[in-house]
Amino acid sequence: MSDMSDSQVILDIRGLKKYFPIKKGIFRTTAGWVRAVDGVDFFIREGETLGVVGESGCGKTTTGRCVIRLLDPTEGTVNFRKDGTMVNLADMTRKQMKEIRREIQIIFQDPFSSLDPRMSVLDIIREPLRVHDIGGRKQHIERVGELLERVGLRAYQMDRYPHEFSGGQRQRIGIARALALDPEVLICDEPVSALDVSVQAQVLNLLSDLQEEFHLTYMFIAHDLSVVEHISDRVMVMYLGKAVEMANSTELYKNPKHPYSEALMMAIPIADPRLQTKREPLGGNVPDPANPPEGCNFNTRCPYVQDICYKEEPPLAETAEGSDHFVACHFAADLSLAGWESRRSTDESA
């Protein structure tokens, strides 16, 4: 990927790895490593939404946390464009990182455990302002009121506590807190998966409006493929700690180039009885990330597997110069894979 030259790129991640030790015995010696993220390359352009999808344990959450340094990467660079120059977040000290967190913020999945139950909404939302020594109590009250109104709550609610709010409202509070410092990038880690369907739509619309109004860049991590397609400009598919495909979302869902992406397109539960797949679902399970297979890490489940897939690991490469479609498969050019639309044609004729 040669996108350092692309002036729109705000985050450029190369060779990102995060290994967690497996401790054993009374001396807690390290018996092995869980390779949660095992060499991921991707970039995010300013003002866009990059969706990150994959099944549990694929490393999508760990990747997001490494970007904002809630976890320290084992290896790799996390380049962030600050005032026109690229800085590597992976090398930064805590103090330097604190400054960066004005620009990059995070929204968590569970609006129940991510808000301190003993803090009022005012204190929750103004905490980032206090940490960064911005303004006094009077300014905070004004700013918090403004933020609450902006996320669809009422300013007078700032004296209340989290338990007085529903799940959707709590997620709005989490969003207001993330916006308090006027960041450029928001990492949204499964922001709607704990919400009821009708409330999920409200929060998705809010995120879209905020993005437009404040020119935000989103890294949107989720397992729900319909939600990701809806909100993302581009999508990255992860499998077992690696990025297997990254492309424009409409393109990726219509013309997946990686066999795993194809399997996902066949497996999406689509809310339309006329769009049910007749294909056999992908078999097997995700291998253990402490002991990933040699070669291509999808070789244990891939229906198109060849000899080379057991020996050589395919790199993530652009399908053609300028296509902006990246895939990590030895046979990306040869395979003709089916997108979600194939479900429509087969089933309507049936």
Added chain:
Amino acid sequence: MANKDLLLSLEDLKTHFFSENGLVKAVDGVTFDIERGESVGVVGESGCGKSVTSLSIMQLIRRPRGDIVGGKILFNPEDGSSIDITKLSPGGRQMRSIRGNQISMIFQEPMTSLNPVYTIGNQIMEAVMLHQRSTKKQAKERAVEMLTKVGIPAPLQRVDEYPHQFSGGMRQRAMIAMALSCDPEFLIADEPTTALDVTIEAQILRLMKDIQQDFGVSIMIITHDLGVIAEMAQRVNVMYTGKIVEQAVTDDIYHNAKHPYTQGLLQSIPTIGRKQRLTPIRGSVPNLLTLPSNVCYFAPRCPHAMEICSKQEPPLYEIDEGHTCKCWLYEGSKEVSA
């Protein structure tokens, strides 16, 4: 029973909970039928009463905190008898011979519903030995046979393993094996794939469809996921705040929805290939403790609400054959007595 194909019918079922803060009408007048060999979906958001409906059928409502306070659950097993489950004592012999034997259930979280200190085989054998009065050897053979049927590789070895040695998808397969081990006539699946990843979910849904054909078992699938319902159910009941608001065959629910809540749910979910702004339902699900009586509970969130909606509860109208809807918009259609 007039209809001999009728396996189970709920008639005006009411299950209420008596909490410290007041009465919660979790299920409040639910009526629907399940025919032999059919798969019926129950869909709704959190707190709509879908899980309490299934726990009522199994007589698993914990007293005295909650109780079935009205209505009937008529179960017509193949032997020709007809039993009103609400009349049975939850711990009595007759209910115990139905639960897990003629009616069985699979739950959302396969890790918490399996016992971690017994092997998978032991847990399947327990049900078989209890209900079928078979010997230990026969029961073990049955366990291996069931594990094979649900697609667990190396069943002879796996039967002696513990739940933690199984992956999430494998655990759900083992749960299904256990639920089917006594050849039930009716299987209740409460959010069976919610905890699973999408490719594993597809495997489990496929397995459940195959099993329904092979075993001829009727399935009631309970979920919040409209995608899962679309794939699995032949008929759908949409629930909201303890009541069924719409019933129809699956295709009508998705392509000819009549109730504003059903329409709202379908417009709330993102559709692949259509990047339009979503149309959410305004507000959120109300607190069941503070609901007024004799009104339409959806009225405060409904885009079509009229004056009558907050004054009187709408009856159930039959809009088409087999398609009913509880909404004043259809006043003038034939009323169905609940």
